[in-house]
Amino acid sequence: MKITTLAVAMTALAAPAFAQSAVEASGDAAEGEQRFQRQCIACHVIQDPETGEVLAGRSSRVGPNLYGVAGRQLGTVEGFNYSDALVELGETGQVWTEEAFVGYVQDPTGWLREELDDRRARGKMAYQVRDEQDAYDLYAYFATFGAEAQ
Structure with a gap:
């Protein structure tokens, strides 16, 4: 009985620390890579900012570097010119959760308008991921890069 109680207590104490360090992703990272x-790939790169090594993509700079995007505050890649709406939302402390990412990539401008309650808000990303599962898979893939630094 004491061992069971101790095990439950240890698990409960460890859970918050694990939850804060892990980025939750329900998609399939292998599918996301594909x-x-x-x-x-035409617009984004995944490049380690510390080493400069390109881990995925072709060094494209149309869109921001997606290294560490999972769990990162919106609109904060240094040197990238985000839309005013994305910066405004990021200034509220909003981070790229799975839910936020999936909503954004499926309808960037629509998602920003809804989140900011501003019908004039606009995003710069024109491309839309049509399939919701694809969006979940992409987030799972991106969560494998830099999540430990979050």
């Missing part, structure tokens, strides 16, 4: 190669 989607990235087909849908995102």
Whole structure:
């Protein structure tokens, strides 16, 4: 009985620390990698900011570097010119959760308008991920890069 109580207590104490360090993603990262190669590579790169090593993509700079995007505050990649709406939302402390990412990539401007309650808000990303599962898979793939630094 004491061992069971101790085990439950240890698990309960460890859970908050684990939850804060892990980025939750329900998609399939392997599928997300394939989607990235087909849908995102023309505009985005995944480049380790510390080493400069390009981990995925072709060094494209149309869109921001997606390294560490999972759990990162919106609109904060240094040197990238985000839309005013995305910056405004990021200034509220909003981070790229799975839910936020999926909503944004499926309808960037619509999602920003809803989140900000501003019908004039606009995003710069023109591309839309049509399939919701693809969006979940992309987030799972991106969560494998830099999540430990979040």
